[in-house]
Amino acid sequence: MLSNHLPAYLLQIICLLIIILKTILIATCVFYWFKVKRYVTRHKSPITSTNPRAIKIAFFHPYCNGGGGGERVLWQTIHAIQIKYPAVVCVVYTCDNINLKDLLDNISRAFYIDLLPNIELVYLNGIRYIEPKTYPRFTILLQNLGSLLLAHEALHKFQPDIFVDTIGYAFTIPYFKVFGRAATCCYVHYPTVSTDMLEKVKSRKDSFNNDTKISTSVILTNLKILYYRTFGYIYGFAGLRSDVTLVNSSWTKGHIDAIWGPRANAEIVYPPCDTSTFSGLHLTRQKPEDRFIICSLGQFRPEKNHACQIRAFNIFLQGLDEVSSGLCELHMIGSCRDHDDIRRVQELKLLSESLGIERRVKFHIKLPFTELLQCLSVCDVAMHTMENEHFGISLVEMMAAGCIMIGHDSGGPKFDIICDYEGDKTGFLAKDEIGFAEKLKEVYLMNLEERMAISSNGRKYVLDKFSIDTFEREIILKTERLFNQSIAS
Ligand SMILES: *[C@@H]1O[C@H](CO)[C@@H](O)[C@H](O)[C@H]1NC(C)=O
Ligand SMILES: *[C@@H]1O[C@H](CO)[C@@H](O)[C@H](O)[C@H]1NC(C)=O
Ligand SMILES: *[C@@H]1O[C@H](CO)[C@@H](O)[C@H](O)[C@H]1NC(C)=O
Ligand SMILES: *[C@@H]1O[C@H](CO)[C@@H](O)[C@H](O)[C@H]1NC(C)=O
Numbered sequence: 092m093l094s095n096h097l098p099a100y101l102l103q104i105i106c107l108l109i110i111i112l113k114t115i116l117i118a119t120c121v122f123y124w125f126k127v128k129r130y131v132t133r134h135k136s137p138i139t140s141t142n143p144r145a146i147k148i149a150f151f152h153p154y155c156n157g158g159g160g161g162e163r164v165l166w167q168t169i170h171a172i173q174i175k176y177p178a179v180v181c182v183v184y185t186c187d188n189i190n191l192k193d194l195l196d197n198i199s200r201a202f203y204i205d206l207l208p209n210i211e212l213v214y215l216n217g218i219r220y221i222e223p224k225t226y227p228r229f230t231i232l233l234q235n236l237g238s239l240l241l242a243h244e245a246l247h248k249f250q251p252d253i254f255v256d257t258i259g260y261a262f263t264i265p266y267f268k269v270f271g272r273a274a275t276c277c278y279v280h281y282p283t284v285s286t287d288m289l290e291k292v293k294s295r296k297d298s299f300n301n302d303t304k305i306s307t308s309v310i311l312t313n314l315k316i317l318y319y320r321t322f323g324y325i326y327g328f329a330g331l332r333s334d335v336t337l338v339n340s341s342w343t344k345g346h347i348d349a350i351w352g353p354r355a356n357a358e359i360v361y362p363p364c365d366t367s368t369f370s371g372l373h374l375t376r377q378k379p380e381d382r383f384i385i386c387s388l389g390q391f392r393p394e395k396n397h398a399c400q401i402r403a404f405n406i407f408l409q410g411l412d413e414v415s416s417g418l419c420e421l422h423m424i425g426s427c428r429d430h431d432d433i434r435r436v437q438e439l440k441l442l443s444e445s446l447g448i449e450r451r452v453k454f455h456i457k458l459p460f461t462e463l464l465q466c467l468s469v470c471d472v473a474m475h476t477m478e479n480e481h482f483g484i485s486l487v488e489m490m491a492a493g494c495i496m497i498g499h500d501s502g503g504p505k506f507d508i509i510c511d512y513e514g515d516k517t518g519f520l521a522k523d524e525i526g527f528a529e530k531l532k533e534v535y536l537m538n539l540e541e542r543m544a545i546s547s548n549g550r551k552y553v554l555d556k557f558s559i560d561t562f563e564r565e566i567i568l569k570t571e572r573l574f575n576q577s578i579a580s
Contacts (some may be wrong), residue, residue: 092121094409094426099545101310105317106221108472111391112482115235115505118190118519120568121494124269125539126223128521130139132219132523133184143189144181144578145178146176146178146179146180146252146253146574146578147179147180147182147249147251147252147253147254148168148172148179148180148181148182148251148252148253148254149182149183149184149213149245149249149251149253149254149255149273150168150181150182150183150184150255150256150257151163151242151254151255151256151257151259151260151263152165152182152183152184152185152213152247152258153184153185153186153187153218153221153241153258153260154185154186154187154258154424155183155187155194155199155212156185156189156194157242158197158201160280160362161217161257161258161280162182162198162202163202163204163362164257164278164280164339164362164363165183165200165257166202166206167202167204167208167362167363167559167562168257168278168564168566169181169183169210170204170205170206170563171207171562171563171566171567171574172567173207173209174563175567176294176574179574180209180211181209181210181211182210182211182212182213182249182251183210183211183212183213184213184215184245184248184249185212185213185215186214186215186216186218188214190210190212190459191208191210192208192246195210196207203445211249213249215241215244215245215248216241216244217237217241217244218241219237220237220238220240220241220452221234221237221238221260222234225237226579228440229318231283231284231322232318233321233500234260235260235261235283235326236262238260238263239262239263239266240261240262242260242262242266242267243266245263246266246270246279247269247514249377250271250273251273252273252274252577253270253273253274253275253276253573253574253577254267254268254271254273254274254275254276255275255276255277255278255481256276256277256278257276257277257278259277259279259280259281259283261277261283261326261329261330261333262326264277264324264329264330264331264332264333265328265329265332268332269332274334274573274576274577275332275333275334275335276333276335276336276573277330277333277335277336277337278337278338278360279336279337279338279339279344279357280339280343280348282326282343282346282347282350283322283326284319284323284326284350284532285346285350286346286349286350287346287360289316289319289320289323290314292312292316292319293312293316301575304423323350326350326351327350327351327352327355330347330350330355331351331352331354331355331377333355334572334573334576335358335569335570335573336356336361337350337357337358337359337360337403337566337573338355338357338358338359339359339360339361339362339482339567340359340361340482340487340507341359341503341506341507342481342502342503342506342507343357343481344357344358344359344481345354358569359434360562360565360566360569361557361561361562361565362485362555362557362561362562362563363554363557363558363562364488364555364557364558366487366488366491368460368464368492369467369488369489369491369492370550370554372467372492372493372494373468373493374493374546374547374550375543376468376470376471376493376545377468377469378469380539381418381496382418382419382420383418383419383420383471383535384419384420384421384422384469384470384471384472385419385420385421385422385470385472385473385474386421386422386424386466386467386470386472386473386474386489386494387400387421387422387424387425387473387474387475387476387487388424388425388463388467388472388473388475388485388488389425389475389477390425390426390427390428390432391425391426391427391432391433391435391436391439391456392428392432393435393436394477394478395425395476395477396440396460396476396477396478397423397435397439397476398439398442398480398521399443399476399524399527400421400423400448400476400527401421401439401448401452401512401525402441402442402446402515402524403474403476403521403525403526403527403528403531404419404447404448404451404528404531405446406524406528407419407449407527407532407535407569408451408527409449409526409530410528410532411535412486413457413500418449419451419454419535420452420453421451421452422453422455422466422470422483423439423452423453423454423455424455424463424466425455425457426456426457427457427458428458432525436454436456438542439452440452440454446504449490449579464479464492466491467489467493467494468492468493469489470489470492471494471495471534472494472495472496472531472534473486473489473494473495473496473497474497474527474531475489475496475497475498475504476499476527477497477499477500477502478502479499479501479502480499480501480502480503481502481503481507481520482502482503482507482508483498483502483503483504483507483565486498486508486509487508487553489556490508490517490518490546490549490552490553491549491550491553491554492550493546493547493549493550494546495518495519495534495542495545495546495549496508496509496517496518496519496549497518497519497520497521497527497530497531498518498519498520498521499521499522500520500521500526501522505520506518508553509549510552512549512552512556513548514549514553515544515545515548516545516548517545517548517549517552517553518549519533519534
């Protein structure tokens with residue numbers, strides 16, 4: 092494909108360049124190999140306060156005081172390990188300048204995770220090597236090469252028995268495997284390059300690389316594809332050195348399998364979702380029985396496809412008589428990030444006016460949390476219309492709140508969230524506005540008991556599948572062989 096677009100001489104130059112690069116790389120590797128090996132074996136673990144024979148597991152997580160979803164996964168994993176293996180020493184490589192006590196306070200406050208203090212922090216100085224702002228060009232590649240320097244510093248400061256990358260720097264895995272002789276594991280939230288990115292560059296959309304020069308030039312586009320391909324290849328090579336590969340959703344697994352190849356053997360461990368406030372709501376809806384309330388929850392972004400919800404609602408109303416349709420309402424709850432989103436809401440309002448249902452469609456922008464709960468507590472059925480959503484945390488929240496969920500028949504809603512549980516339905520899937528309208532009608536015609544059966548099953552299901560307990564159980568189960576291996580050796 093590439094050769095169709097490139098003149099022959101350019102192709103030759105590229106080949107030559109690749110050969111030269113490879114030679115340099117191999118020579119460097121050989122040199123480095125001996126140097127690092129000597130270096131590492133001379134500097135054994137400086138942490139001496141603990142039993143030298145205890146297994147040591149180290150987590151590579153430079154921004155460990157971040158307080159985001161990635162950090163929740165990190166600390167919850169450490170919590171699980173502390174309970175299952177009390178003698179194991181957990182170590183976190185970090186670039187954050189915070190002492191252990193403050194950090195544990197932060198974690199306890201932010202995530203309600205109470206950790207035992209037998210955690211060691213190993214501080215790294217080389218944060219600049221992985222910061223995107225250090226590399227204005229070829230960011231992904233250089234950042235990952237930079238992570239090797241950071242890994243070098245990390246291994247020099249502490250050599251673990253088990254190495255876990257929880258932040259997505261796959262290059263660190265072979266480094267610790269080869270030079271640190273550690274068993275390796277990684278938890279991938281998001282693939283560093285994905286087939287989606289390649290598609291976007293290929294279709295030469297401006298949205299991804301907002302560099303019109305690149306998208307207009309065939310050669311540059313092809314070079315960019317070559318760059319991503321090459322990076323993807325090295326990324327896969329590095330990733331395959333992981334003894335245990337865990338991913339956070341079916342979407343991520345799909346991409347890891349595609350880029351690393353089937354040998355990646357990625358296993359899904361869903362991160363825990365905090366649904367406790369939603370699941371505190373009554374399952375019985377607190378409203379007059381004959382009113383039928385539909386909700387949707389999500390930012391007013393174009394890909395969420397809110398227009399589909401309004402059209403589906405309209406089709407559904409057309410199948411009802413005057414009086415019944417007067418008792419139905421659609422509540423769209425969401426937030427606007429910018430002017431485009433605000434304009435989009437205006438367009439949605441115009442759409443509902445043009446369909447003559449503006450009195451039945453309500454918009455709630457930036458609803459306070461208590462009012463959001465109030466809204467969900469009266470909601471019979473909820474819609475989520477985005478196609479190929481990666482995961483869809485809002486579906487989990489709405490199901491926990493006891494709404495009957497109709498999700499799009501693709502992506503996370505299909506593969507992760509709306510699945511049968513104990514042989515029964517937990518919600519519905521639909522493909523287009525007609526499908527959504529049919530499902531709305533189906534729920535509308537159900538009696539209370541039938542609705543309750545689905546909403547309570549859906550709630551039980553999400554509370555089980557995305558709970559903290561399930562996460563900890565799965566993490567322990569899937570990493571068991573790393574610990575067995577380390578005990579044996
Ligand atoms: C965590 O600790 C740092 C420094 O001690 C503090 O500035 C920050 O606000 C804390 N974060 C949270 C989420 O408590
Ligand atoms: C997996 O991680 C990505 C990136 O942080 C996030 O967008 C996605 O929602 C996560 N999936 C789950 C199941 O939490
Ligand atoms: C792309 O760049 C142009 C001008 O340089 C800017 O007006 C536009 O908002 C940018 N688009 C995105 C998606 O960042
Ligand atoms: C690990 O060791 C335990 C106890 O020796 C054993 O029960 C378990 O099956 C082993 N697991 C794996 C995956 O080898």
